[in-house]
Amino acid sequence: MNRSFPVLVFRITLGLLFLLLAVSLFRLQVLKGEYYGRIAESNFVRIRRVVATRGDIYDSKYRPIVLNIPSHNLYLTSGRIGNTEKLAVFLKTHFGIEPEELRELVFEQRFKTYEEILLADNIPYETILTLSERMGDFPELTFRSGTTRHYLYPNHFTGYVGRINEEEYKLYREEDYSLNAYIGKTGLEHYYEVLLRGRDGKEIMQVDAQGRSLELFSENTSIPPQNGLSLILSIDNDLQEYANSVFPPGIKGCVIVADVETGGILAYLSKPDYDPNIFMQKISTEVWAGLNSPAKPLLDRIINASYPPGSVFKTVTGSKGLETGVINRHTRLASCTGGLKIGNRFFRCWNAGGHGSLNIVDAHKVSCDVFFYDLIQKLDLDAVASHAKACGVVEKTGIDLPGERSGFYPDRKYYQDKLGLTSGLNGYKANLAIGQGEVLTTPLQMNTHYAAIARGGMIIQPHLLVQTMGSGRITREQLQPLAKHQLPWSASTMQTIRDGLWAVTNAPGGTARAINVPGATSYGKTGSAQNFMGNVTHAWFCGFIETDKPDIVITVFMENAGGGGAMAAPVANKIFNYYIGNLDKIRQPAPIPAQFRTSEERLEEPPEPVEDPVPALEAEAVATTEPPQQEAGEGAR
Amino acid sequence: MIKRKKFDFMLAALLLVLILSGCVAIFTASTTTIGEYTTTQSHWWKQLIFAGISLGMIFLLIRLPMPVLDLIIIPAYLLNILALIVVLFTPEVNGSHRWFSFFGLNYQPSESAKLLTILVVARAISRDNLTEIKQILYGLGLVLVPVLLILIEPDFGTTLVFFFALLAMLVAAEVPLVYLLLLVSPVVSMVSSLWWPAILIWIAVLVVLLLWSRLSWVTTTIAAIINGFIALIMPVFWNGLKDYQQSRIVSFLNPMADPLGAGYQIIQSKIAIGSGSIFGKGWLLGTQKNMNFLPEHHTDFIFSVVGEEFGFIGALLLLTAFILFFWRIITDIGEIKVRERKIASAGIFAYLMFQTFINIGMNIGLVPATGIPLPFISYGGSNLLFNTLAVGVILKYLNERGFMK
Structure with missing residues (x-):
């Protein structure tokens, strides 16, 4: 009586579906196991945040007050740490990071072990050159180029940016800040954070250690970042x-x-x-003492x-x-x-x-x-x-x-x-x-x-x-x-x-x-x-x-x-x-520099008149500030 | 006929094996190693407590007099519908309204709705003297209420389970296959309408099958017209959708077209399982798991952890445990003679089996990502409780005096 029709249908369905699963598993694990094993070793398939370039700050004549300049940063992927002791010693000697600080950073996000944590920024290029040989011992560490803020003169209105702290992260997490994000701490950088920041993009990384595409996805879909707006101030x-x-x-x-x-x-x-540039680096105790002197700078x-x-x-x-x-x-x-x-x-x-x-x-x-x-x-x-x-x-x-x-x-x-x-x-x-x-x-x-x-x-x-x-x-x-x-x-x-x-x-x-x-x-x-x-x-x-x-x-x-x-x-x-x-x-109004002109303005604007040397000089000044900015944009990519 | 009590120890043992395997899998899935430091989140022992509670509930269920159970099914179903309505007004979590949470415990009314809907449908269509069409319509009506509410949440994957369960129950009710064909024909029309030669062939096949099964001309004509209409309206409907709605559907059907969303999860799961190879990387040694590429891999993607650490051998062992478990349920369905209970058991079987299939299929990139957890293995209290209770219902049917009418 167990041979009734429904029972037969159920047995056949069960058998077919699970056979399909078993065959797919066999294909995935036995036939292609080695292929996926290699991908797993390279650890490279992940979604990467493409950091938007923060807006610059200019005076009323488009002369820079705050710019982005390229910088070299050190990142840590905690899931790849081999020997914590060795790593702690290495970071202490070369970057002055205390073992306690490292422990805190790593365990704060221990369940996001694939995400890169920013350990140190603005690392001098010479340091990178001297350390490059030893980096092989630490697969968990990577140097990456990015940008940092450069404040052209001491002042109290631009403020400065800094790494997002725990409270700010809790407050603004919904607005898509990462744990590595910079955020305006004081001054205009803080007040106009929303304008300056822009929006980060995303891209899928699918290259192996040799830089070859793994071609897991036919389309390399990515969401491009929207760079932040630059501020033009009334300051002269x-x-x-x-x-x-x-x-x-x-x-x-x-x-x-x-x-x-x-x-x-x-x-x-x-x-x-x-x-403000002193806040872009690790602040030494002497500098910190100076900032807290009775003169209250x-x-x-x-x-x-x-x-x-x-x-x-x-x-x-x-x-x-x-x-x-x-x-x-x-x-x-x-x-x-x-x-x-x-x-x-x-x-x-x-x-x-x-x-x-x-x-x-x-x-x-x-x-x-x-x-x-x-x-x-x-x-x-x-x-x-x-x-x-x-x-x-x-x-x-x-x-x-x-x-x-x-x-x-x-x-x-x-x-x-x-x-x-x-x-x-x-x-x-x-x-x-x-x-x-x-x-x-x-x-x-x-x-x-x-x-x-x-x-x-x-x-x-x-x-x-x-x-x-x-x-x-x-x-x-x-x-x-x-x-x-x-x-x-x-x-x-x-x-x-x-x-x-x-x-x-x-x-x-x-x-x-x-x-x-x-x-x-x-x-x-x-x-x-x-x-x-x-x-x-x-x-x-x-x-x-x-x-x-x-x-x-x-x-x-x-x-x-x-x-x-x-x-x-x-x-x-x-x-x-x-x-x-x-x-x-x-009081003479300055012409809009090339990087900010709309396509229409580019057409309208005749070549700079020769008899007027001032705008021409300024145009040159703009041209010289432009290349590092472009580099900065690519560095973030 | 013999009247005796029978407790199916075999089925209970297989259930226990699955639940314990789940706790083991959850333990390793929530363990992270950084350098020499290893930490395990508390999920595994919470799941053990849930398992204890669930098994206790089975015990209570079996002790519960059958008339009481029969009495509470319909009020419970209605209460559950109410809960499905109320949950729509809860604050949004991860883009949908699915959960009630009290005292840190989350309850999804759609979990209990699966079991209760099956029991109510079984009650409705097992009545004597119903025509086939009426059985189908009653079943469909009772299923559509929770399904529509769950679609609003939105939770597309869960609603699919209801239809598979309904189909299995109609099979168990021995509704002729041709009626089931009528039931699924609009879905086939919908899918095939995306390519016009397919729809022409499909409608031709449908008409021939209906004629061949000697249904009346009226039924055949109506079926053909409905299917033709759906086929015609679909392209219009599709073009009327906004771009982002279209791309959402496309990425549901083909996750690899969305590398930043669903495709990313599926590829990470495939890399993890594939790299497990034949023998696996070993207990607690999964590298992909440890990098946490997949968020929450102790829930929907737990099979990827099993596949990575225990390899093809381990995955096959788990699959075998599932097959033995379901095989045993099918055997029991054959033995239950009360029509309502037989139909209900068939629904329970289908709902558990399709969830298993869809979840594992999703983990190995065979079916779209739907957010359905793996029964008995994935972490989650209310999920484990209602899945276990569903098995408990079958155990109770077997244990009842007069199960062989």
């Missing part, structure tokens, strides 16, 4: 370099030069600075630190007085006798000799403290606090850099919560009026404020990126429209304050007579802010020039360097004059 390399050269050596501080019309930053200098003093602004803040207090109508242009306040008695405390003016009774324009000119001590007594603290916010001096400016600090201006609530004070704030107010006491601002906030005065009241979000180049052109406006808002100043307030600022740099007795810019009208304000960091004041200068051409606004800040008029203003003066002297050169 010449101006940046000049600012760097005139900043007094040994002094800590910063210089910001911005374009009045657009809010784009032309020079961004924080001192002391550091060379890693600190970006433009946005990552806030300071008492001192007298450059007086425009805020003064404009509030004008706006509320407590004073007008001609109102004379308490006479300065070298100070003013408020309650039972005597508040000194910087000038012990006294200024007498002044109006607001003259008070700005000579930077009389007593005028503002007296003025703020007639104002409501909370109203001044919100006015400071609206003037852009305590809020984050929104610059396209990570980690910007906001400033601080106290209000009643602050004094109540912190000090339990509900009245008797007059003394505190007096200090706030002249930018001392609790008030803190970053140099960039002050610069943004003065830029708004320069352009007649509009606060424009300061920024570095102008547009991207490469596989896509995105302007800063398309990426994210610039935030703009108006200073809460009436036209007459604006005129009065500007007159005061003009007097500072032009009228006899002004505190910034160091400013002397032939061919332009200059405005400015000095500041010498007392602080807890030392006995010497912080030196400030904020100012701008007006010409019939595009104008610039400058802020110079120096930590514990002395008086603003004596220390900061002369630096600003040199930069103003350099700008006026080279205005045509700085």
Whole structure:
């Protein structure tokens, strides 16, 4: 009865299907076993990531700031490790990799044993040559060429890239970062990571040890990488370099030069600075100690630190007085006798000799403290606090850099919560009026404020990126429209304050007579802010020039360097004059370099005219930077 | 007729052999050697615990009174359908919605759906006085509900298993072959429509076969029209697909056209198995396994580890164990005389056998990659539990008083 029809069908089906499996197995393992054995030994069939080339960073004239340069890297395939001890000794002696570090790297991804782990990058070519003989002993190690970042000058805005760390990997794994990936750690490299990075490609590797194709797949399908976008900044390399050269050596501080019309930053200098290239190698303990020295070279003093602004803040207090109508242009306040008695405390003016009774324009000119001590007594603290916010001096400016600090201006609530004070704030107010006491601002906030005065009241979000180049052109406006808002100043307030600022740099007795810019009208304000960091004041200068051409606004800040008029203003003066002297050169738009031109632009562009040597020279400069870039692209492949 | 209890020790022993081989294979598959350091992931003993639980469930199942089992089949099927609907709203894992996970344990409702659908279909088509057409339609209807839900997940491979099981159950119900031909004819039409001479020949053959089997003219005409319609609509449908949809289907049928996806896995599996040669590389010594070229090779690609480390001899031994196991099930099907139980056993046999065939076939590059695990060998708790329970159902049928009606 077991011979029933269904049973027979099932037996036959079972027999046929499993016979098919057995025959296929026989063919695969017995007949072709040797062939597959050879492929297995070569270990070469795998999917390889084709790393996208990161975008470069250029100044406004397409002169490089950050480039990719070829580099040699050492990779480890953990699944092929023969002798861990031997390998550890080898890596320690030649690459300074501690055995403990190696263990961690290997066991972190022990279940991805075929994937190459980046052990060391930027290996000198000589090292590779000397080690090449010994590499035969370590089949698990491979040298591979790739690219690394090259930062053309020390600065605080580009930031730098680094190996992705564990937390970042967990966070961004979904976005297709590999364990060997580089990721922007700070600065523009971090802020515009998404634009700069591009997208990695994939390809199937099917070659044996001799480089012959195994022809397992008829088609060599691959997904090509999409290279990252290059950034074009508003920075002018010449101006940046000049600012760097005139900043007094040994002094800590910063210089910001911005374009009045657009809010784009032309020079961004924080001192002391550091060379981002040091992060591209293994950092030695001496270098690391230097980076952590008391001078804090890693600190970006433009946005990552806030300071008492001192007298450059007086425009805020003064404009509030004008706006509320407590004073007008001609109102004379308490006479300065070298100070003013408020309650039972005597508040000194910087000038012990006294200024007498002044109006607001003259008070700005000579930077009389007593005028503002007296003025703020007639104002409501909370109203001044919100006015400071609206003037852009305590809020984050929104610059396209990570980690910007906001400033601080106290209000009643602050004094109540912190000090339990509900009245008797007059003394505190007096200090706030002249930018001392609790008030803190970053140099960039002050610069943004003065830029708004320069352009007649509009606060424009300061920024570095102008547009991207490469596989896509995105302007800063398309990426994210610039935030703009108006200073809460009436036209007459604006005129009065500007007159005061003009007097500072032009009228006899002004505190910034160091400013002397032939061919332009200059405005400015000095500041010498007392602080807890030392006995010497912080030196400030904020100012701008007006010409019939595009104008610039400058802020110079120096930590514990002395008086603003004596220390900061002369630096600003040199930069103003350099700008006026080279205005045509700085403002001349540069032609789009060959590698970024679209096919249409290539056709449109006639051969460079001979009579104009400047663009031709630049075109040459571009041509010389091009070859290493192409190499870089191939190296990554 | 004799009424006695009988426990099939042979089948139980073969089941045990397969499960233990699985644990051994999982042990080596999850072992990695880096230099002198060797680490084994915990999968193998977890599988041992699952095996213990599964065998315990068989014991409970056999002790369960038959009327109770008969009573719970339909509610369980309906609950399972509900679970298949709910699972569609779970968060996506690897691009599909297949899993419930609680307390770190994953449960795929499609696993239990296979067994329960088979039992429900067997109940439906084993009723007396059903015409052949009705048997086919009832079976198809009950299968289509879970199949459509599983297609949405999406999990194409699993749905194939349902159809193979249905076909086997209809064979066991002794539906004449010509009706089965009618059932599969649209699929053949669909495939052959991609090349027009093939479809012409196929429809001619179909008509001749139907006429020869003396079916009515009406049935023959309807069958011919349906098949002709499918053949005509297919090219239109195909051209209406977007490029990426077409290439997904092409790479399913021909994985080697997709070296970066399915083709990569199959070639790695073939290299591993092929390089195992006759005697294998030895216990824990698989180089391809150790490089982890295949992700998760303790699940779908576990046969590649067996083939690499134990060679042709080892692979053949495992194959033999499977053949003996299935042979024994077929023998048991012949002995079961209750119609419903016979049909259910046939469905269970087909579902286990086709999963085995498709998985091993995928590992050696014979059939497309479908994501079907190897029964009893691949790592996975709910998979092992329901496969074992399916065998348990057959064991229970044999152990019932009156299994020889």
